[in-house]
Amino acid sequence: MAKIHDILSQVCLVDDDAGAGATVKAFVNFNAETDATELVRAIKTKGVDEHAIIDVLTRRSNSQRQDIAFAFERQMKKKLEDVLNSALCEPLKSVLLGLLKTPAKYDASEVKGAIKGLGTNEATLIEILCSRTNKQMQDLCRTYQEVYKKEMKKEIEGDTSGDFRKLLCALVKGSRSEPSNVEDMDLIDTDARELYEAGVKKKGTDVGKWITILTERSIPHLNRVFGRYNSYSCFDMIESIKKEVTKDLRNNFVGLVQCIQSTPEFFADKLSLMLTAKGDLKKDVLTRVMVSRCEIDLLYIRKEFKKKTGKSLHQCLTASTKGDYQRALLALCGGDD
Known part of the structure; x- marks a missing residue:
């Protein structure tokens, strides 16, 4: 039981009811x-x-x-x-208007923005759909329908194709098994072996099998599967993806596995990349991550960021942003490490 609790406390694809990772919490003397x-x-x-x-x-x-x-x-x-x-004015406007939306409505607007017009922002879709819990996904789908009068799954199907479409549609179902305090060692071994046999062991990759296992099993179960996978393959799961999956789908699968292994680490990597980038994409991603994670796990993301870069998120935001936009992001960051 203790082992399960340790895993749940580190992986934020499960609900953090206590809000221990939040940098923005309810104001005590609120009026x-x-x-x-x-x-x-x-x-x-x-x-x-x-x-x-x-x-x-x-x-x-x-x-x-x-x-x-x-x-x-x-x-x-x-x-x-x-x-x-x-x-x-932008970019401050996007931060504050994002904060005024409910989490589900904010996610819905970001998904809509990723699929409207020419082309698809795959990175945004993967970021959102891979990192949300079952409940968050169900709330997102319901809110998307209410706001845009269209089914999100059908809109994604119409804007994507092939294995990427299959992966997104599987994630949209929000039907991942919930964590259990019972370890099914047989299923852990079976899933690890099937992931190996569907990829590294055979010529070509059975992407459908990977999608099924990676989108339907619980997070603690999958982390045990990844550990067991190493007894079948000389490559870990992410190395296997990089070897076996075609370029168009590779980053999407890597993002999914990273979220399964550690959602805070996934977002720390994303912030680290964006803080060295330039242009509107940088601001879009910074805004979305800070707004969407500040009441969930931004404190954990800060710790992973410091571990990876040697610098605090607060320091990097100060160096790479300015003005009122900087003031808003630093407030959401919640302090220096």
């Missing part, structure tokens, strides 16, 4: 009316008081921000989202 009044003042101030807006919205939990938005609309007779959309 929605008071916060709404402060936002009204900040917006009516000549030139807009961005600092006040940032300080309120980055220091409240998502449910508290929903209450603030309701109170603001009652006071101003306008939606807070619409007012901020007109009053603020």
Whole structure:
């Protein structure tokens, strides 16, 4: 039982009910009316008081921000989202509008953005669909339907093809087995052997078999499978993927396995890559990771980031961003390590 608990505490594809990894938590002396009044003042101030807006919205939990938005609309007779959309500039606007959405609505808007128009942002789809729990995925699908009046799975099917489509559709089901305190050693061995026989052992790769096992089994089970896999193959799971899977699908499978092994490490790698990049993509990814993980596991991501880069996330954000955008991201970061 202790072993199961240790694994669950490290892998954030399972729910972190205690919020131990969150850098943004519920404000203790919360008053929605008071916060709404402060936002009204900040917006009516000549030139807009961005600092006040940032300080309120980055220091409240998502449910508290929903209450603030309701109170603001009652006071101003306008939606807070619409007012901020007109009053603020990018990239700060994307951070604060993202914080105002529920997690499911934010994910839905990011998925929609990844598949609309010409081309598909595969990296965004993999980042979101690989890292969400069953409940988060079910909430996402339901919210997507409510907001866009279309089924997310069908939209993804229409915008993708081949094995990538099969992988995404399997993830969208949100039907991964839940963790159990009973170890099925026979199934662990069977899955490890089948992954080996479907890949390294044969000519070509049975991608369908890999998809089935990697998207349907529980996270603790799969981590034991990966350990057992090493007794069949001289390559670990990620090395096997890099050897066996074609270039178009390789990064997607690697991302999935990384999320299974450690969601915080997956996001730490992503942040490390983005903080050395340039352009709009950098800001898009930084914003999405900071907004979507600050109430889940950003504290764990910070620790993995420091371990990998030798620098704190706070230091790197300070060096690579500026202005009000920097102020907002550092508030979500929650401190230096």
